[in-house]
Amino acid sequence: MSDKLSSPADLLKATTSRRKFLRTGTFAALAAGVACKSEEARAAANPQTPSGQTGGTMGPHDTSVGASALSSADAMDAMHEKAMKAFPAKTAVHGNQLLKPRIVDNVKVFELTTKKIQWETEPGKFVEAWAYNDQVPGPQIRVREGDRVRVILHNQLPESTAVHFHGLELPNAMDGVTFITQPPVKPGQSFTYEFTVPNAGSHMYHSHHNSAKQVGLGLLGAFIVEPKAKGQHDDPDIDEVLILNDGAHGYTFNGKSFPATVPIVAKLGQKLRIRFMNEGMMIHPMHLHGMHMTVIAKDGWPLSAPWKCDTLNVAPGERWDVIVNCNNPGTWAFHCHILPHAESEHGMFGMVTALVVQK
Amino acid sequence: MSDKLSSPADLLKATTSRRKFLRTGTFAALAAGVACKSEEARAAANPQTPSGQTGGTMGPHDTSVGASALSSADAMDAMHEKAMKAFPAKTAVHGNQLLKPRIVDNVKVFELTTKKIQWETEPGKFVEAWAYNDQVPGPQIRVREGDRVRVILHNQLPESTAVHFHGLELPNAMDGVTFITQPPVKPGQSFTYEFTVPNAGSHMYHSHHNSAKQVGLGLLGAFIVEPKAKGQHDDPDIDEVLILNDGAHGYTFNGKSFPATVPIVAKLGQKLRIRFMNEGMMIHPMHLHGMHMTVIAKDGWPLSAPWKCDTLNVAPGERWDVIVNCNNPGTWAFHCHILPHAESEHGMFGMVTALVVQK
Amino acid sequence: MSDKLSSPADLLKATTSRRKFLRTGTFAALAAGVACKSEEARAAANPQTPSGQTGGTMGPHDTSVGASALSSADAMDAMHEKAMKAFPAKTAVHGNQLLKPRIVDNVKVFELTTKKIQWETEPGKFVEAWAYNDQVPGPQIRVREGDRVRVILHNQLPESTAVHFHGLELPNAMDGVTFITQPPVKPGQSFTYEFTVPNAGSHMYHSHHNSAKQVGLGLLGAFIVEPKAKGQHDDPDIDEVLILNDGAHGYTFNGKSFPATVPIVAKLGQKLRIRFMNEGMMIHPMHLHGMHMTVIAKDGWPLSAPWKCDTLNVAPGERWDVIVNCNNPGTWAFHCHILPHAESEHGMFGMVTALVVQK
Numbered sequence A, B, C: 001m002s003d004k005l006s007s008p009a010d011l012l013k014a015t016t017s018r019r020k021f022l023r024t025g026t027f028a029a030l031a032a033g034v035a036c037k038s039e040e041a042r043a044a045a046n047p048q049t050p051s052g053q054t055g056g057t058m059g060p061h062d063t064s065v066g067a068s069a070l071s072s073a074d075a076m077d078a079m080h081e082k083a084m085k086a087f088p089a090k091t092a093v094h095g096n097q098l099l100k101p102r103i104v105d106n107v108k109v110f111e112l113t114t115k116k117i118q119w120e121t122e123p124g125k126f127v128e129a130w131a132y133n134d135q136v137p138g139p140q141i142r143v144r145e146g147d148r149v150r151v152i153l154h155n156q157l158p159e160s161t162a163v164h165f166h167g168l169e170l171p172n173a174m175d176g177v178t179f180i181t182q183p184p185v186k187p188g189q190s191f192t193y194e195f196t197v198p199n200a201g202s203h204m205y206h207s208h209h210n211s212a213k214q215v216g217l218g219l220l221g222a223f224i225v226e227p228k229a230k231g232q233h234d235d236p237d238i239d240e241v242l243i244l245n246d247g248a249h250g251y252t253f254n255g256k257s258f259p260a261t262v263p264i265v266a267k268l269g270q271k272l273r274i275r276f277m278n279e280g281m282m283i284h285p286m287h288l289h290g291m292h293m294t295v296i297a298k299d300g301w302p303l304s305a306p307w308k309c310d311t312l313n314v315a316p317g318e319r320w321d322v323i324v325n326c327n328n329p330g331t332w333a334f335h336c337h338i339l340p341h342a343e344s345e346h347g348m349f350g351m352v353t354a355l356v357v358q359k
Helices: A007-014 A017-024 A027-032 A039-045 A066-084 A211-216 B006-014 B018-022 B027-033 B041-044 B067-085 B211-216 C008-013 C017-024 C027-033 C038-044 C069-086 C210-215
Strands: A103-106 A109-122 A127-134 A141-144 A148-155 A163-166 A190-195 A201-207 A220-224 A238-245 A264-267 A271-278 A286-287 A293-298 A302-311 A310-314 A319-325 A328-336 A352-358 B102-103 B106-120 B125-134 B141-142 B148-155 B165-166 B190-196 B200-208 B222-227 B238-245 B264-267 B271-278 B284-288 B293-298 B301-309 B311-314 B321-327 B329-338 B354-357 C101-106 C106-123 C125-132 C141-144 C148-155 C163-166 C190-196 C202-206 C222-225 C238-245 C262-269 C271-280 C284-288 C293-298 C301-309 C311-314 C317-326 C329-338 C352-358
Touching: A007 A039, A109 B238, A141 A148, A163 C027, A201 A211, A201 A319, A220 A238, A220 A271, A238 A264, A238 A286, A264 A271, A271 A310, A293 C106, A302 B301, A302 C293, A302 C301, A310 A319, A319 C008, B006 C148, B141 B165, B141 C222, B200 B321, B222 B238, B222 B271, B238 B284, B238 C210, B264 B271, B293 C301, B301 C027, B301 C301, C163 C190, C202 C210, C202 C271, C202 C317, C222 C238, C222 C271, C238 C284, C262 C271, C262 C293, C271 C311, C311 C317
Parallel strands: A109 A148, A141 A220, A238 A271, A264 A352, B106 B148, B141 B222, B238 B271, B264 B354, C106 C148, C141 C222, C238 C271, C262 C352
Antiparallel strands: A103 A109, A109 A127, A148 A190, A163 A201, A201 A220, A271 A319, A286 A310, A286 A328, A293 A302, A293 A319, A328 A352, B102 B106, B106 B125, B148 B190, B165 B200, B200 B222, B271 B321, B284 B311, B284 B329, B293 B301, B293 B321, B329 B354, C101 C106, C106 C125, C148 C190, C163 C202, C202 C222, C271 C317, C284 C311, C284 C329, C293 C301, C293 C317, C329 C352
16 A cells, blocks of 8 residues: 555654655665665666676777767757656655545545646646545545445536546446436535445546546546455555556656656565556556566456566556566666657656666 | 347337337436436435435535536536437437348358448438448348358449458458459449358458548448357347447447447346447447456457456457446446547547446 | 578578568569469459359449449559559568677677668658668567577667667666666767576567657667477467557558568468567557467466457557467468558558468
8 A cells, every 4th residue: 555645754754665765855866775786787877887797888989979969969868867867756745645534333434525726747847637635646545345435525626527436336326427327516516425345456436527628637546445355466565556647637657747756666575566547548558677567457357367568558447457576676667668658858757657676 | 139220110019128228219218217216326316315325415515616617517517418318319220230141052141232321420410431231330240150151242332342351261262352362343343252151259341442441431340150059158138249430430339429329228137248349440448337347259269268347448450259247237338438539528429328237 | 580581592592482472572473373273262363254152253343333433443443453562562671680699608699789771661762760780670689598698789879879678577787778777878889788588588679768769760679588498389380570660660560661561471281470569659459361360478478378369459568479370371461450550542551461371
């Protein structure tokens, strides 16, 4: 479960590697603390020191190359380096924060308030967002199969809205589709959904009224249902949600664009579960460097024949759960492999983050 | 098998729920007859009547919301409601009508005539179509593995054409690719294909000459081959073909855009098979609300390890067969999850239909 | 393994069907030698000779069709025929040539030199390419699991670059991501990667610096790793790599657009393995006519539950391995099923090739 938005007090006493990493604050520091313990990485990072047969070695320079080619390459590289060194960049607020329910008569009560806000996707870049509880993605709802749940929606938007629980097999009246299962919830109104959670898995909630606009502007979040009977993969060391989006806010992971995306930090040997969710309009084939992913569930349903990959195509509305055995130390690029979603002449941007495996 | 285009006489004496539903003619009537039997749905449909703990409840109104926001929300909601209430809207002719063969010397003979027509994709919206037998999609051909089949093509288009049987493993001369396996069939000419049906499954037929244009304009249809030896899923209660398209005719299911798309109507407990086919240029991740789909075949080939999902990504040229156990009563949205293919500020349109599960 | 770029001497003494086919040089010759042995194909190819019940038959002409429709159809058909007859068209140089390593102290040493070149994608159409060893795709690297490999990169481009080994689970310092695992390799510099090959399968190498541009311009190639312990599918009769691309060079297979794409030629009964790799920005659902494909591996990882299809959706960064049992004689279209990637009003172009199964 994500812990990245615990209280400051929590953060101060925290000892997990993730928290430590977030405090160090720059990719460079990260690399210094992790990857550069490796002989090979040191050699690569310092071209003046050939490393022999075991690592990357920068060779001698061909002096026939013109000075102008070199200086234009230097200028481009400086931009790329600047983008990379800014990672992970700080922004004011993160989305997908775990939402603690109130417990009322054995019912887990969640309140969601929709509002128009300014959202910082990367340092200094603010976009108009329509948000649940002032976050994009909205807060993470996490419950257990069989739980009784109440979700109270307060609509403070200038448009009507409604909440669809994408993937949950609810009674029809709770399905959140305006003019099919309920009237629209007008500006200023509230609406209460209540149900017993029917099926486990990685699900989502989002607007189902004027949805191309409303979901595009941020009315979306993760709805995770833990199974009653735990399976083989239900107690990973790290459990991450990665919501892909490509709407009005640009190319984002959990509402942030590189370098403001948040790296996943694991210790060597840990078991990582990633829950991919696509809330955008395009496919995003997610490529992890250095280790493969074992695909274990589709839309919350376990696969009887899991399969391995390093590039997983995630289409709009889909959820895919994967396991990564973090057995390869270092800082690994992790990005959409539609390259124009991840890199431009100015360096990496958009759908890029990293998996850091610390020795 | 689809029965929606039986003769009027058939329709009058019909007793199946599907036919009844189609006669009722509006989504509102449908909802009244089905979903509103549920206490929860009634509560949701009438915001003045709080329903206690069991259903959706509209809360009191926050009077601080400005009148102008509310009136603009009302105006948008009225458009959305109008679109929804129009469903299922009547249009003159439907495609994918089952084509009965003539039997000649133990050969099933099908005749396909290509022609330029005007096609009504939604009420009052006519587009130019190039059609087989005046329908988009063309008539459904449904045969059995091992059948001897003759397809006689009559070309009344201003361009040459040819028919490719997409997915059938035919002798090369029957493959329908101009200048590889046959000459083009000129305007005014006819051409006869004949073969023994080699492999079962959900297949398609379409033009393979100037195909980007000709298939885009409607020269396509379903070619279903029932297996010799019936499998577990070959006698579902309902067997539907859903051809996705996104060409010159807009975003369509079986040649129609919402609200002129046709809902699938099932009785509680029935087993539904859906055969998705993509004849367009884009992926369409199909999302079913309320129940999951079990994926049982790809391109007509049974999967040894079926898997479950609620959102199935269908790429151009692909066919996917799924089973839905209709165990959740109500009217369920069923749409492409690339939201701009399904909803605009004016309400739902394009790639939207419903699965109605009647108690 | 591709043998299409053996020496001319080799070609002269060659007896394989592939080489013979390449010498015949035109699709028409191919069809004459192969498909037309079949009675059905002969009938189809010659509309004046009705073939009875066993093949395609052109019927009598409807004289009511206007002469102008017919002459405009003839004009379009002539363009389509011309495109088809040009296949397989000769172009100066092919990519994906097998790169023989030098063996130095038991290490397989490969040298890759990046350079800006003019690349012929179809006869007479030259585009600017950024190439490894003057080829697009770059030369095929083919090694064995556990091999010690050294790749020396010489950068003669006007930009910095670096090589990422996509799919290989290398030590971090060998991962080729500038400013994460190594500094950029400047114009005129060289850089040495060295590693023990960790995992088998169909992988790729490509630039990971300014990659949207550099990979788009051609800095990509296949990196095939044969497994230590051979599996059921590791000794096919034919082993092909098909790299899909859609960047600045148009829609290409292995760097060539139809009619300059290279057909795959098999003898009846042979076992063909195809390794699809997508280095572009779009999905490409690859459709094979006449025979199905059995999908056996994803991103180099064998599937525990292989599945069959005739249309395989390949997303950017993905690799899929399939087996085709070449049991259906003839010349079979093989193309991307996003039809605008394969055919225009001027005939087939772009992502089209053929599988020729010779009796």
